[in-house]
Amino acid sequence: MGQSKRANNSSEEELQSSGNRIKSAEFQKLKITMTNSESKLSDALRSASGARAVDSARITKFTKALSGSSVILEKLRELAWNGVPPDMRPSIWRLLLGYASPNPDSRGRLLTRKRLEYVDCASQYYDIPETERSDDEINMLRQIAVDCPRTVPDVTFFQQEQVQKSLERILYTWAIRHPASGYVQGINDLVTPFLMVFLSEHLDGGMESWSVSDLSPQKISNVEADCYWCLSKLLDSMQDHYTFAQPGIQRLIFKLKELVHRIDERVSRHMEEEGLEFLQFAFRWLNCLLIREIPFHLVTRLWDTYLAEGDALPDFLVYICASLLLTWSDELLKLDFQEMVMFLQHLPTQNWTHHELEMVLSRAYMWHVMFNNSPRHLAS
Numbered sequence: 603m604g605q606s607k608r609a610n611n612s613s614e615e616e617l618q619s620s621g622n623r624i625k626s627a628e629f630q631k632l633k634i635t636m637t638n639s640e641s642k643l644s645d646a647l648r649s650a651s652g653a654r655a656v657d658s659a660r661i662t663k664f665t666k667a668l669s670g671s672s673v674i675l676e677k678l679r680e681l682a683w684n685g686v687p688p689d690m691r692p693s694i695w696r697l698l699l700g701y702a703s704p705n706p707d708s709r710g711r712l713l714t715r716k717r718l719e720y721v722d723c724a725s726q727y728y729d730i731p732e733t734e735r736s737d738d739e740i741n742m743l744r745q746i747a748v749d750c751p752r753t754v755p756d757v758t759f760f761q762q763e764q765v766q767k768s769l770e771r772i773l774y775t776w777a778i779r780h781p782a783s784g785y786v787q788g789i790n791d792l793v794t795p796f797l798m799v800f801l802s803e804h805l806d807g808g809m810e811s812w813s814v815s816d817l818s819p820q821k822i823s824n825v826e827a828d829c830y831w832c833l834s835k836l837l838d839s840m841q842d843h844y845t846f847a848q849p850g851i852q853r854l855i856f857k858l859k860e861l862v863h864r865i866d867e868r869v870s871r872h873m874e875e876e877g878l879e880f881l882q883f884a885f886r887w888l889n890c891l892l893i894r895e896i897p898f899h900l901v902t903r904l905w906d907t908y909l910a911e912g913d914a915l916p917d918f919l920v921y922i923c924a925s926l927l928l929t930w931s932d933e934l935l936k937l938d939f940q941e942m943v944m945f946l947q948h949l950p951t952q953n954w955t956h957h958e959l960e961m962v963l964s965r966a967y968m969w970h971v972m973f974n975n976s977p978r979h980l981a982s
Contacts, residue, residue, distance in 0.1 A: 720827035
């Protein structure tokens, strides 16, 4: 209980020191909701060191959750929200996304079937002569080929020829199978966490030392299949984010603007007075699920929370974006329009560790508890 109280005190200090000006009545409400949510908040804050996901007691909890005749997904989501042990991440991500069966007896058989299905799709749509493609398909494949080398350019692993070929095959096959959206720039970023996690089952050491050419064609095919199906499952809950005019993202930008105004009216008013539109920075944040805004070594930890949120991810993503933005509330108040645009398009997160990310997530969680059911806020 003392540890929970310390977590709550840390959270209150963080809220106040970040420059957020929440009205006192609302802050009292927040303290009440925090008390009612001590366990989750305490876990989130104690994970700031990055050790939270790998300590032995936590691994034991995950092991227990994965044992038995069927995995209870709600329990697994609760555990995964605060970070997944890296060695368990591939199996747990497949389960959280509904790609792998909760029943261990049928899991292997179903994975084999889905992997073969991907091979059939790639053979049918990707591994064909260009003469058999329509003009639209040729143009789409060319755009994907242009975007693949631009994907996570500061991580040399993604510049390997085989990695880019796998990325291209996954994206093109997905786009052909999802004609309502087709390929949209930004979806290429969304494959990269899956590639990293599923390759980690087959390659040892740090990512900087990996070479995909060391893997057999069968293993590469399985990794591609897992990435393809997990991408499909992820985007099922946000289909209109990538259809024409991307109305889902437009809707989240509006909600983000309203939320920031509710939490920190000073920053909201300053941005408005300077003529800064949320679309000018938040579109990329939401389109790429913040992959380009934080160091890549923190992305999989962020995605543990994403996948634990399940279908509620788009809604919670708004709170994460608000928390990220208001990390620099005091700095933003000193900037003019052009300076804010440059700052928000090039966030100073390059030296971030797990600590900074965990604080963003814990603030987002608290604000979600506090504001999400408010009748005055975030109307669809």
